[in-house]
Amino acid sequence: MNAKRYCMDMKKPIYQQIKEELQAYIEGLAANTPIPGERELAARFHVSRMTLRKAVAQLEQEGYLYREMNRGTFVADKKLRKQANIVPSLEADHCYRYKVLYFDIKERSESDVQYNLEIAFDEYILRVVRLVLNENIPVCIEEIYCARKNISDEQLGNLNAFLNMDQYTQKGSIRQTFLPMMIPTQYASLLHLKINTPIIRVDSLIHKKDGRPFIYIKSYNHPEMKRIEITI
Amino acid sequence: MNAKRYCMDMKKPIYQQIKEELQAYIEGLAANTPIPGERELAARFHVSRMTLRKAVAQLEQEGYLYREMNRGTFVADKKLRKQANIVPSLEADHCYRYKVLYFDIKERSESDVQYNLEIAFDEYILRVVRLVLNENIPVCIEEIYCARKNISDEQLGNLNAFLNMDQYTQKGSIRQTFLPMMIPTQYASLLHLKINTPIIRVDSLIHKKDGRPFIYIKSYNHPEMKRIEITI
DNA sequence: CAGTGGTCTAGACCACTTG
DNA sequence: AAGTGGTCTAGACCACTGA
Structure with a gap:
């Protein structure tokens, strides 16, 4: 999860690329580990918060992350992934x-x-x-x-x-x-x-x-x- | 699907209200009927296109609508609703x-x-x-x-x-x-x-x-x- | 109090289809 | 050429949490 620039579109939407990077980053983390806030992640990836949110929202829907209102976003237990x-x-x-x-x-x-x-x-x-x-x-x-x-x-x-x-x-x-x-x-x-x-x-x-x-x-x-x- | 103002928040997000109105509007339509474009709907509801899209996206995910790239958005067959x-x-x-x-x-x-x-x-x-x-x-x-x-x-x-x-x-x-x-x-x-x-x-x-x-x-x-x- | 996620805006450009 | 959906931005305000 380093600060990479995303100018080099490979025809793939930015949120897709971020989603994949986040997915890889998450893979090594224990369940219930908090991940950085949306504003910070957006800054790290050099994208707007809305774009970052789209990536996170999809990962949440697929059961990789879960969010808690006003608290943060956390790594979900692997067994909770949707399938x-x-x-x-x-x-x-x-x-x-x-x-x-x-x-x-x-x-x-x-x-x-x-x-x-x-x-x-x-x-x-x-x-x-x-x-x-x-x-x-x-x-x-x-x-x-x-x-x-x-x-x-x-x-x-x-x-x-x-x-x-x-x-x-x-x-x-x-x-x-x-x-x-x-x-x-x-x-x-x-x-x-x-x-x-x-x-x-x-x-x-x-x-x-x-x-x-x-x-x-x-x-x-x-x-x-x-x-x-x-x-x- | 009339042009109603959405200033009177009832604690419910705007996209939720629009979603419900669209849902009701769709109910009476035959399958595969096209609905107006996102820009027009956004104007009718007096919201930004992003907000309108959020409502439509959820209805799509629940099987009420389907979208075709560069063509439009259509009413889905009732039997395709997700359940x-x-x-x-x-x-x-x-x-x-x-x-x-x-x-x-x-x-x-x-x-x-x-x-x-x-x-x-x-x-x-x-x-x-x-x-x-x-x-x-x-x-x-x-x-x-x-x-x-x-x-x-x-x-x-x-x-x-x-x-x-x-x-x-x-x-x-x-x-x-x-x-x-x-x-x-x-x-x-x-x-x-x-x-x-x-x-x-x-x-x-x-x-x-x-x-x-x-x-x-x-x-x-x-x-x-x-x-x-x-x-x- | 600072930080979080949730919502919302008013623009913009793109690739693509259709008349 | 006009219209579509898909993506993206750079801000903003809100309600809420927790130190």
């Missing part, structure tokens, strides 16, 4: 391997898929089923559905790129539903589970910003290998 | 009824409770078990744990006030874990469930801002009556 570790494909830094079990394009699909994707019952649907592995250990099985009309021929040619969900999560909204059930018999052995094992299926519906549903994912999670956890 | 409808006690506007099944203060508790609340194995623990009802239909059973030392005698006297979780969620952090399991036999009939019904237990750990764990809740959810759903 939503729910579905492998939708995790920020997923280091998973995927093994496509099969994929097809078919007319007619299950009614819940039609309902969620808001399509007529005679529309073509892309379906991909894949096993998700973490260091060769199966963590879940994902069934991915998308209306054919919403996929360009080019995207269909490069299915791996299409199935990288990062690109959608940023510029859209996701609704997730959690359903308790027995592991479906056809998936039990793939996940190394006995039949009648209770699992959680997470249904994720990715919307475009205008509200049109785009991709629907049913994720059958291994109860031990895939811990579902969020910090808010 | 985390997970545990009854922690829901924003819970209209549930609670029926305490029993409560006690005991030495020694289950090891997972000790672990999560970070207490020694000989510390006294308050435990409350209650049935949660939505219009007389049972939706879940909550086991609530809190270290006795963290509860004042006064709070203990007014248990209902203490168990109102609103007060903690604002000024703290919550970690929630989702566990698939069979309904515990002792709870099956209370929730009107057959034994061997798969359910989701949601474990919520409420922390103070300094990272100290405070309250631990195990919520056994009725799979049909309590739908677990989040929109992010």
Whole structure:
């Protein structure tokens, strides 16, 4: 956290750069350590207080810092950092391997898929089923559905790129539903589970910003290998 | 969305008032309707653009609006509004009824409770078990744990006030874990469930801002009556 | 009392889209 | 060329805390 000049924009907003520097600075500090006041930090970084505040506000929202009115800003406990570790494909830094079990394009699909994707019952649907592995250990099985009309021929040619969900999560909204059930018999052995094992299926519906549903994912999670956890 | 003056502060920040007015204004509009530009809105409300932006930014974050770079700001589809409808006690506007099944203060508790609340194995623990009802239909059973030392005698006297979780969620952090399991036999009939019904237990750990764990809740959810759903 | 975070202003420039 | 959202500045006042 030294006094560096920020004239050399690298196309990145100043508050982003400051945010990253603060984040690195915080990393080494014990929880509940106070950090310097906003005026002092602004001076050190040679920016206005409003810009500095934007960086701090984001770090606060992500659970790196917390503020106390009229007292100061403090380093937050690491375990309080916000995260939503729910579905492998939708995790920020997923280091998973995927093994496509099969994929097809078919007319007619299950009614819940039609309902969620808001399509007529005679529309073509892309379906991909894949096993998700973490260091060769199966963590879940994902069934991915998308209306054919919403996929360009080019995207269909490069299915791996299409199935990288990062690109959608940023510029859209996701609704997730959690359903308790027995592991479906056809998936039990793939996940190394006995039949009648209770699992959680997470249904994720990715919307475009205008509200049109785009991709629907049913994720059958291994109860031990895939811990579902969020910090808010 | 008329041009009202904002001199009469009612202790509420201007951006809050504007946010509420915009929210009301939006309510009647169809999804994807563009709203006026920031400069025009700022003029209408007689505030600076930065203040106006703060109101809009919050509405965007909550899923009421979305912005498109260099294009404009639009009304978001209602179904994209952010929500985390997970545990009854922690829901924003819970209209549930609670029926305490029993409560006690005991030495020694289950090891997972000790672990999560970070207490020694000989510390006294308050435990409350209650049935949660939505219009007389049972939706879940909550086991609530809190270290006795963290509860004042006064709070203990007014248990209902203490168990109102609103007060903690604002000024703290919550970690929630989702566990698939069979309904515990002792709870099956209370929730009107057959034994061997798969359910989701949601474990919520409420922390103070300094990272100290405070309250631990195990919520056994009725799979049909309590739908677990989040929109992010 | 000095210092804190919270709010607010009235400007400014930028990159970009759209007619 | 006009309009958009995104960023940034250099001030200001407020209510509150804590020594």
